[in-house]
Amino acid sequence: MIKKNDKNQVHILPAGEEFIAFASSRLKEEIISAIGHRGICTLALAGGSTPRPIYQQLAKEDLPWEKVHFFWSDERYVPPTHPDSNQKMAREALLDSIVLPPDNIHPPPWGNNPTEDAALYEKHLLDFFGLTRGFPSFDIVLLGMGEDGHTASLFPHTPALKVEDRLITVGNKGDSVRLTFTVPLINHSRCVIFLVAGENKQKALKAVFSADTDSDEYPAKKIKPEGKLIWILDNNAGEVLINAL
Secondary structure, X not given: OEEEOOOEEEEEEOOOHHHHHHHHHHXXXXXXXXXXXXXXXXXXXXXOOOHHHHHHHHOOOOOXXXXXXXXXXXXXXXXXXXXXXXXXXXXXXXXXXXXXXXXXXXXXXXXXXXXXXXXXXXXXXXXXXXXXXXXXXOOEEEXXXXXXXXXXXXXXXXXXXXXXXXXXXXXXXXXXXXXXXXXXHHHOOOEEEEEEOOHHHHHHHHHHOOOOOOOOOOHHHHOOXXXXXXXXXXXXXXXXHOOOO
8 A cells, every 4th residue: 555645655565575675675766866866875774673674685786885875863872783783783784795885884973972972973974964064964864663653762752852953962762872863854854764564553653643643752753854754664563554544
């Protein structure tokens, strides 16, 4: 099932291989489009379990990887070798399997303190995009969504949701510290792709697509990019929307 217009798309696929194949193909399409328009593609990766098989499938694709620059929309504040590291997962599933210059990989820093490293990552982004202030426009930002409606490391009713003058901020889930893209940075993107799978996401999806729910309670609802917004859902998650779209 597809709901589609110029800016907003919802794709609901059978869980498993069809979901993975479609997500990988759609992501490949956006990468090629970005390179065709601007000569490079700036891609912010998501963490979590859902993207892993999609990254593994994407690694098999014949793409001009030397023209793709990889960033992270959020990262746990742990060493890059830590089992919980989003960077570690992305390297194992995708980056270690493709040929690209080391300088095309732009992970968040770690090891000083979260606030200082958030500022360092922000400066790196501004420098890369040739800006002194303002918000760059990523070609693609990949996001997941938790069963509580969070996305990136923007959790319900946390201070990170209110940050409007920074690119990167510190996100918190209990005692777990993260670095995360802010809402306005995500919303400056040319294309945001949500990858959502699993029956446990139905309540949050229904809330995010409802007109009368609170975006502080379901932060994924705050994501309204200047460019395209694409939801790729497996049927276990997306069936709750079939009658609503």
